[in-house]
Amino acid sequence: MRAYVFPGQGAQFVGMGKDLYDNSPLAKELFEKANGILGYRITDIMFNGTDEELRQTKVTQPAVFLHSVISALCLGDQFQPDMTAGHSLGEFSALVTAGALSFEDGLNLVYARAMAMQKACEATPSTMAAIIALADEKVEEICAKHNVNGEVCVPANFNCPGQIVISGDINAINKACEELKAAGAKRALVLNVGGAFHSPLMQPAKNELEAAIKKTTFSHPVCPIYQNVDALPETDPDKIKANLIAQLTSSVKWTQTIKNMVADGANEFIECGPGKVLQGLIKKIDNSVDAHGIV
Numbered sequence: 001m002r003a004y005v006f007p008g009q010g011a012q013f014v015g016m017g018k019d020l021y022d023n024s025p026l027a028k029e030l031f032e033k034a035n036g037i038l039g040y041r042i043t044d045i046m047f048n049g050t051d052e053e054l055r056q057t058k059v060t061q062p063a064v065f066l067h068s069v070i071s072a073l074c075l076g077d078q079f080q081p082d083m084t085a086g087h088s089l090g091e092f093s094a095l096v097t098a099g100a101l102s103f104e105d106g107l108n109l110v111y112a113r114a115m116a117m118q119k120a121c122e123a124t125p126s127t128m129a130a131i132i133a134l135a136d137e138k139v140e141e142i143c144a145k146h147n148v149n150g151e152v153c154v155p156a157n158f159n160c161p162g163q164i165v166i167s168g169d170i171n172a173i174n175k176a177c178e179e180l181k182a183a184g185a186k187r188a189l190v191l192n193v194g195g196a197f198h199s200p201l202m203q204p205a206k207n208e209l210e211a212a213i214k215k216t217t218f219s220h221p222v223c224p225i226y227q228n229v230d231a232l233p234e235t236d237p238d239k240i241k242a243n244l245i246a247q248l249t250s251s252v253k254w255t256q257t258i259k260n261m262v263a264d265g266a267n268e269f270i271e272c273g274p275g276k277v278l279q280g281l282i283k284k285i286d287n288s289v290d291a292h293g294i295v
């Protein structure tokens with residue numbers, strides 16, 4: 001069975017999507033539609049901007065979404081998913097390509113999400129850290145010790161065995177990193193990010209996004225979508241909405257998502273969008289499956 005997966009923030013690169021724009025009338029039409037919806041020419045930044053311009057929150061999330069969705073839509077009849085999933089931001093790409101959301105509504109929600117997250121980051125100085133080569137249970141245990149006295153320290157992304165990202169207040173994350181290294185982590189590296197994504201510190205952004213999601217029409221997708229918050233397949237529009245609202249303050253359960261997709265019959269994973277990050281993670285989760293990009 002074929003599963004399509006969609007990357008999140010961090011996969012972007014200058015030049016992404018230009019080949020699609022230049023060679024596909026459909027891609028050009030969709031990119032120009034996006035320029036109109038956003039009110040600025042995101043294509044100019046994607047194709048010819050600088051890394052710094054592309055890293056702006058109002059650009060990064062819609063740019064990755066657009067590249068991912070348009071890559072999939074340009075496959076035409078070849079795009080026949082038995083199931084889909086997306087990592088964080090990528091969940092919106094999965095929802096659009098599976099028919100649960102329109103292209104326009106998906107882009108509007110992604111832009112609203114990006115701006116709400118930016119505001120939440122500016123309101124509370126916070127950070128994230130990558131923890132390498134330590135058991136999930138140990139990371140959870142140490143995070144819990146530092147998630148006290150009003151400070152936040154939680155696992156944010158379960159990316160693959162031996163790779164977890166934690167999220168929270170700067171002081172709590174720094175203290176947790178020291179203890180995680182002492183407990184045997186090969187690396188506990190504070191990341192250059194603007195805030196504590198997928199943690200309770202994103203509650204203000206969640207409130208904003210919830211209002212936008214509730215006003216948006218969701219349809220039954222053509223296949224199950226395995227969502228980040230519980231790693232389970234979903235087709236009911238109301239449940240999809242609820243899970244999407246919960247996503248901003250919940251952990252991304254990517255390891256469990258892939259395991260569940262494999263258990264349900266997926267043996268070919270196709271990554272749609274910039275980069276190859278998800279292909280690498282999938283092979284670390286289960287090296288018996290075929291994971292590749294669009295060919």
